[in-house]
Structures are given as structure tokens and as C-alpha cells.
Amino acid sequence: MSILKARETILAGAILALLLLIATRFPAFVSPGNLAAVFNDTSPLILLALGQMVVILTKCIDLSVAANLALTGMCTAMLNIAFPGLPVAALLLIAVALGTVMGMINGLLVWKLDIPSIVVTLGTMTIFRGIIFLISEGKWVNSHEMSDAFKAFPRAELLGLPMLSWIAIVTVAAFFVLMTRTALGRAVYAVGGNPNAAVYTGIDVGRTRFAAYTISGALAGLTGYLWVSRYAVAYVDIAGGFELDTVAAAVIGGVSIAGGIGSVAGAVLGALFLGVIKNALPVVGISPFWQLAISGAAIILAVAFNAKAGKTKGRIILRKAETAA
Amino acid sequence: MLMQTDTRADTRPDPAVMARPTPVLALDGITKTFPGVRALSNVTLKLYAGEVTALVGENGAGKSTVVKTLTGIYQPSAGRILLDGKEIRFASAQAAADAGITAIHQETVLFDELSVAENIFLGHAPRGRFGLIDWAQTHARAREILQGIGSDLAPTARLRDLGIASKHMVAIARALSIDARVVIMDEPTAALSHKEIHELYELVDTLKAQGKAILFISHKFDEIFRIADNYTVFRDGQFIGDGRIEDTDNDALVQMMVGREVAHVFPKRSPSHGDDVLSVTDYSHPTEFEDISFSLKQGEILGFYGLVGAGRSEVMQSLFGITRPSGGAIRIDGAAQQIRSPAEAIAAGIVYVPEDRGHQGAITALPIFQNVTLPSLGRTSRRGFLRLAEEFALARQYCERLELRAASLDTELGTLSGGNQQKVVIAKWLATQPRVIILDEPTKGIDIGSKAAVHDFMAELAAQGLAVIMVSSEIPEVLGMSDRIIVMREGRMAAELSGDEMTPETLVRHAAGITQALTETRT
Numbered sequence A: 001m002s003i004l005k006a007r008e009t010i011l012a013g014a015i016l017a018l019l020l021l022i023a024t025r026f027p028a029f030v031s032p033g034n035l036a037a038v039f040n041d042t043s044p045l046i047l048l049a050l051g052q053m054v055v056i057l058t059k060c061i062d063l064s065v066a067a068n069l070a071l072t073g074m075c076t077a078m079l080n081i082a083f084p085g086l087p088v089a090a091l092l093l094i095a096v097a098l099g100t101v102m103g104m105i106n107g108l109l110v111w112k113l114d115i116p117s118i119v120v121t122l123g124t125m126t127i128f129r130g131i132i133f134l135i136s137e138g139k140w141v142n143s144h145e146m147s148d149a150f151k152a153f154p155r156a157e158l159l160g161l162p163m164l165s166w167i168a169i170v171t172v173a174a175f176f177v178l179m180t181r182t183a184l185g186r187a188v189y190a191v192g193g194n195p196n197a198a199v200y201t202g203i204d205v206g207r208t209r210f211a212a213y214t215i216s217g218a219l220a221g222l223t224g225y226l227w228v229s230r231y232a233v234a235y236v237d238i239a240g241g242f243e244l245d246t247v248a249a250a251v252i253g254g255v256s257i258a259g260g261i262g263s264v265a266g267a268v269l270g271a272l273f274l275g276v277i278k279n280a281l282p283v284v285g286i287s288p289f290w291q292l293a294i295s296g297a298a299i300i301l302a303v304a305f306n307a308k309a310g311k312t313k314g315r316i317i318l319r320k321a322e323t324a325a
Numbered sequence B: 001m002l003m004q005t006d007t008r009a010d011t012r013p014d015p016a017v018m019a020r021p022t023p024v025l026a027l028d029g030i031t032k033t034f035p036g037v038r039a040l041s042n043v044t045l046k047l048y049a050g051e052v053t054a055l056v057g058e059n060g061a062g063k064s065t066v067v068k069t070l071t072g073i074y075q076p077s078a079g080r081i082l083l084d085g086k087e088i089r090f091a092s093a094q095a096a097a098d099a100g101i102t103a104i105h106q107e108t109v110l111f112d113e114l115s116v117a118e119n120i121f122l123g124h125a126p127r128g129r130f131g132l133i134d135w136a137q138t139h140a141r142a143r144e145i146l147q148g149i150g151s152d153l154a155p156t157a158r159l160r161d162l163g164i165a166s167k168h169m170v171a172i173a174r175a176l177s178i179d180a181r182v183v184i185m186d187e188p189t190a191a192l193s194h195k196e197i198h199e200l201y202e203l204v205d206t207l208k209a210q211g212k213a214i215l216f217i218s219h220k221f222d223e224i225f226r227i228a229d230n231y232t233v234f235r236d237g238q239f240i241g242d243g244r245i246e247d248t249d250n251d252a253l254v255q256m257m258v259g260r261e262v263a264h265v266f267p268k269r270s271p272s273h274g275d276d277v278l279s280v281t282d283y284s285h286p287t288e289f290e291d292i293s294f295s296l297k298q299g300e301i302l303g304f305y306g307l308v309g310a311g312r313s314e315v316m317q318s319l320f321g322i323t324r325p326s327g328g329a330i331r332i333d334g335a336a337q338q339i340r341s342p343a344e345a346i347a348a349g350i351v352y353v354p355e356d357r358g359h360q361g362a363i364t365a366l367p368i369f370q371n372v373t374l375p376s377l378g379r380t381s382r383r384g385f386l387r388l389a390e391e392f393a394l395a396r397q398y399c400e401r402l403e404l405r406a407a408s409l410d411t412e413l414g415t416l417s418g419g420n421q422q423k424v425v426i427a428k429w430l431a432t433q434p435r436v437i438i439l440d441e442p443t444k445g446i447d448i449g450s451k452a453a454v455h456d457f458m459a460e461l462a463a464q465g466l467a468v469i470m471v472s473s474e475i476p477e478v479l480g481m482s483d484r485i486i487v488m489r490e491g492r493m494a495a496e497l498s499g500d501e502m503t504p505e506t507l508v509r510h511a512a513g514i515t516q517a518l519t520e521t522r523t
Helices: A002-025 A032-057 A065-082 A088-112 A117-136 A148-155 A163-181 A183-193 A195-200 A205-231 A242-252 A264-284 A288-311 A319-324 B007-011 B063-070 B093-098 B116-121 B135-148 B164-177 B194-209 B221-227 B250-258 B312-319 B342-348 B368-380 B388-401 B418-430 B448-463 B475-481 B504-512 B516-522
Strands: B025-034 B037-047 B052-056 B078-083 B086-088 B101-104 B182-186 B213-217 B230-235 B238-244 B276-284 B292-297 B301-306 B327-332 B335-337 B350-353 B436-440 B467-471 B484-489 B492-498
Touching: A002 A264, A002 A288, A032 A065, A032 A163, A032 A183, A032 A205, A032 A242, A032 A264, A065 A088, A065 A117, A065 A148, A065 A205, A065 A242, A088 A117, A088 A148, A088 A205, A148 A163, A148 A205, A163 A183, A163 A205, A163 A264, A183 A195, A183 A205, A183 B368, A195 A205, A242 A264, A242 A288, A264 A288, B025 B063, B037 B052, B037 B063, B037 B078, B037 B213, B037 B230, B052 B221, B052 B250, B063 B101, B063 B182, B063 B213, B093 B101, B101 B164, B116 B135, B116 B164, B135 B164, B164 B194, B194 B213, B194 B221, B221 B250, B230 B250, B238 B250, B250 B504, B276 B312, B292 B467, B292 B492, B301 B312, B301 B448, B301 B475, B301 B504, B312 B350, B312 B436, B312 B467, B342 B350, B350 B418, B368 B388, B368 B418, B388 B418, B448 B467, B448 B475, B467 B475, B475 B504, B484 B504, B492 B504
Parallel strands: B037 B238, B052 B213, B052 B230, B101 B182, B182 B213, B301 B467, B301 B484, B350 B436, B436 B467
Antiparallel strands: B025 B037, B025 B078, B078 B086, B230 B238, B276 B292, B276 B327, B327 B335, B484 B492
16 A cells, blocks of 8 residues: 555656656646646546546446447537537436447357457447447538537536536546445455456456456446537547546556556556646747656556566565575 | 385385396486476485386476476476486486487377478488488388287378377377387376277377387376386485385375375364355366256355366356357356356356456456456446546455455556465456355465465455355365365266265275275285
């Protein structure tokens, strides 16, 4: 546990150092208002990274989250056009339900057919994008077609923060409880930590993975509506490639790609790290290419660091290795 | 009877020994130690050209370690390996192969997607110009080798299209594709049918005629007496004796394998037991076991003995709901139970402590207390939420009972030693408050002191009214701990022994399938 905590402390320190570095040249960036804006901008990534974290903890991966988000977003946008009177609460419910169903499809395929998760979700990712094309006929849903209530919800402020931020905060809190205080959360860690041992402990590995995908899908659906209403546009390719950002956030946050190790705080910090870089670089005047390169370097550094931290746990047999290390 | 119990006895001028030619390959005083374990202790083994030497010993006698030493996978800690009387060192598996030593393992690694010839020559295919593989020669030589062992398989056939017996032929051909002088066969008949076994015997005769020295490892006495010329017996990593097969018989070999002395004292236990807790009738599985029937009383320890692969663990895993049986019934306290998953088994009061605790027992990345409470979370939760204080209390209660030494129950399980991890795994199962506990090889790979502690603890569990099933391959342990013993062989119950019937000899006989008739004809 102390290692995990240390890992998250180091990441939080890195984010603070990054902010301080930026502050020396652009003090406005670290003003409370701007930091809140950065957090709000990072909220969709935080939501999806949490879902991705749960899936990765069970030794799986969900590449279909961004496609799920885009399909749900398109569905809610088209519903809004067809039934402009539909209240936002109903839209939120529909979005979560749609995303949940898509997550359940992933989960069932991984569970019942025992297909590797990367293949299953690569397939469903493509299928979900294809369905968007079919229902929208490749057309965009633009801002003027959406109702004002539809667009207003994520921006609506409560105690100075937009709803989008509040949803992220509430979800983070709920996930903290889920992962540390429920049998499902514990089962997720056990399944990823040692699937064989989990079976012998009476945990149904397939069912637990199904639950993880369902959670990931529900979050993708929720984020689908928030994304489309925030940017006020829906089309086939929204959030294209975003699934890899969610994996990156989880991995930078110390979630082991081999499963079983990771925390809610880590995933959130990983997402915030990427969010700060994404928002700071244009301010500093560095090209988007460097943003990609820095994100990539952060992933490799994080994984290398975690692998090294994991290795020292082993028994040192050679005396010379002990002195060398 | 020839029973040399000391390796130095070989150096005495014995006319029979003097007259023998120099062994092709010999182990002289080989010792192999691993941290905390002495796998081989000053052992001797001689292999002669054109002769079959059977290596005989119980599970854990050190046979696999010998094979790995001969094939260059392990380096001996002390002693000499002699090739044609000259000392040699095998720095790697390649070096042993270059010296003409080849092994056919129980489960040979072959590649399904490659052809027969590619499988045979993978890694050492004949090369043509520019170092490219000479396919014509590869196929020709593959055909030659296959014909040499009486097989007419096409070298171009894809392995995935072949049956098990044909694959086995390919494995043998692969072993012979290096110009082998010494062929090691490690339980080669374990997976073969009756007919295939006879074909294998013919193959062994062919190899003998070609002058190859053969080391034949087998548990089956009938085949040892059928094909071996010499025997060597190991016990607990020690050389016990060797000689010509015609100078010995079943009884003498069994005596040498099991020894007589019982090394350590087992806890005294009460002979009286309570009511039947578990009863299993006609329990069967499509491929692993058949017609298993037994009952188990409160406070009783039932031993399951058998050779590796006899189906003991498979029965236990099925009782625990890991695999589904094809027939049979389980009753607990007289009530029929359907066990379709480990969760249902735990709910019914059956728990299984697996043999491979690293693989199947411990979740090293989780803290100790979470490992302990994992199957008992229902009891430590309120309205779906875990209560950490209650979890800690439960974990502490059982860890203290097992005298676990750990700085804090909040530390990762992976930071503990193997013995302490074992305690956590057992604490986890006791915390579920089971009726029946199944311990699969509970003392495998742990030192003598810890073994005694585990034995005491088993006796204590039984005294507290638990019904205990112990799967063990160690004869002293099975005899010392069990009230009754079921011997399994090839997926079936070979015998149920109690009281005076429980002797090392009867165990080995039933496990190896030595019939009384066979013994009588030889004595």
C-alpha cells in the first residue's frame, strides 16, 4: 500500500511541478478560474479513465469507450431533434442506459465466448462507429438543431462550478467507495491480481469482468451526452482516438496494464496530468506535436517507473546484485 | 540381493562390475542443491551402450532433477559427469545436445502450425548455400529418421492434423535428429494407449540394437521388467542401489523405493470420529476420473495417495466446483448438494487449499487482510458496503491462530515468505468456517520444520471437528496422518485402506498397479 501511495504522491508532485514551471512564465494559467476550467475540460477524460481503470484492473482493456461515447452522443442528439421537449434528466438516463447496453455486449463477449478483450473491443469499436454512420447517414448534427436546454446542462453552474465538473467529482467519489468499500471492487482487484486464485476463492472471473465492462460502458454513455452537448456538435468521428487517451491516463496514473494494481486517485491524477499538458502547451506556445510527444514520453516513463517499483519486491538472490542495486 | 546403500561400494573390486565396459554416460557423486532444498545428494548413475537402465523412485526422489542435470538445464552443485569415462561439463542444454544426449519428455513442446520435418529439425535444420535451410535435405533426413523408428509419416504433413500417437513419434524423431548416443525417456508411456505402448517397446528395442544408451524413467513395474536391463533406485534425492534387472524382483524394488524408517513423529490423534459429514457416490468425470465413492466423518483425516497424474487433484477440484462432473452425487450432512461453482462449494462448507498456492492461492498484490477475507466478504459487509474494521478483526483472529508473523496485516501479501503466504492462504479458508477442508499436497516444497507444524495443525483441525481430506504423494505423510487412505490409479479408486492394511508396500503396489499374481510368478 505504501508503494501505491508513494506512486500517487510522485504523480501529484509532478503535476504541481509542471504547474509551477508554467506559472513562472504564465502566471495567469494557475489562477483559480483557469485551473477550474482545466479541470472542467479534463472531466470527460476523468470519467472515461475511471471506467478504463476498472476494466484494466481485471486484466482486460476497453478500446470501444470512445466509439460508445460517440454513438450515445449521436443518439441523444438525434432524440433531441425528434423530441425537443424531452427533459435533460430523461436524456441522461437514456444515455447511461445506451452506454450500459454497449458495455454489457463487450462484457458478454469477453465472458461467454472467452475472446481476448482487445479483439472484442476492437471489433465493437468499429461496429459502434459504423452504426453512427448508418443512423446519421454520415451527416452532422449541428448546434442550431439542438434545443437550448440540451446544450445548457453541462454549462449550468452550481456553487461556481459547471455541471460537467460536478458530475466528474461525484463520479470520482462514487468510484472511491466502489473500489475500496464494496465486494465488487475487491473482486475486481482479485480477478486482475491472480485470476486463478480468484476462481479458487469463489469469485466468478467472467461475471466480474462483465461488471467492469458494464461500468465502463455506462460511463462512456454518460460522457457521450455531456460531450455532444458541451461541444454542441455530433458526427461520426467525435472523440476519435480518445480511447487511447483513457488508457494513457490510467497507465500514467499507475494502473498496471497486467491488472490487479491501481487506484482511483491514480487514474484521476493520470487524467489531470494529461489535461494540464493539453491545456498548457497552447498557452506556452508549443506545437500540438510536442503535446503528443510529451504524452507519449509520460506513458513510457510511468510504465518504466512502475515496472522498476514492482521488480524490487522480488527476492535478491545474488549478493553482488544486492550491492549493485 | 544386491543392495548397495553407499556409493563408495562401487569402487570396491567386484568382478561383476570390473567386467563391465565403461559406461557411455555416468553421474559420479552428483549433488544438486537449491536454496533450502537438497534435490540430489551424492548420487550415482551409469548408462551403458545398447542397454536400458530404469530409474526408479517415488515422487520427489530426484528423477526430474537428474534428467535436467543430464541435459544441461541444471548445473550440478558438486560431483562429476563422465562421458566415455572422461569428465565433462554441460554449460547449457545445447552443450548436452552436442554431446549426443537427448530427452523425450512427458509433454514435449511441439509446434502445431509447423510441418513434421520443421518440428523435427527446428533450430538445427540442415543448411545449404548462404546459410539458408536446405529443404530437400531436411525432408529427406526427416523421412530417414521416421523410417528408422518404423513410422511412415509424411515430413510435409502439418502437425495439427496428426493424432496424439503420431505427435509422439515426431517428438521421438526430434530427439533422435541430433546424433544421439544417450536417449532419456521420462515416463514415455504415461499418455499412450496399450497398442502404442507396445510400439514404443519395439522402438526401444530398435534403439538398443543401434547401440544407444537409454535411461528409462517409469512408475510402471511391468514395463520396467519388460524392457530394462539395469535398474537404479533413488529415494529422497539419495542413491539407494543399482544392479541388473534379472537379479531383482518387485518386492526388492518396492523395499528400496519406500525404505523402512519413518523419519519424523506424527501427532497422536484420537481414533474416534463423529458422524458422516461428506459422502460421495459414483462420482465421475468424462475424461479425468470414474466411479469415485467415499465418505468422510467429522474429525477424520482421509488420505488420497497415488502417482502424479492419477486424478486425485482432479477429483478434488471437481468436488470444489471448478470442473463439472458427468455423474455421481455429493451429500453433506446427509443432504444432497449441487456444487456448480467454487462459491457454491464454499457456501456448502467445502474448501480447497490448492497445491500450487502461488498460482491458485495467493493474490500477492492485495494486502494480507484482504486475502484472508476475500471469500468471507458477505459476513464482513453491511448493506453491500465492506466494513474494514470487521475485516481486520476477522483477519487478525485467523492470522493469530496460525501464528502468522507479519509487520502489519495491511502490507502486501507478496512481501511475505512462502511459508507465511501459505499460512495466509489457510487462514483465508478457515475464516469461511468450513465443514470439510481439502488440502492438496499441504507440505510440498516446504522444509522439515514447517512440515511438522502443518501436520500438527491438521491434527488440530480434525480434533476441532473438521473433516479433512489430504492429497499427498509422500508415503510417510500419508501413513502418518491418515485415518484411512484411498489409493487412486489412472482415474479410478485402486484401493481403500485402513488399519493394518496401511503399509508402504500396499500403497506402492496399488498405486503402481502391481497385481498379486505378477509378484507370485516372479518370486
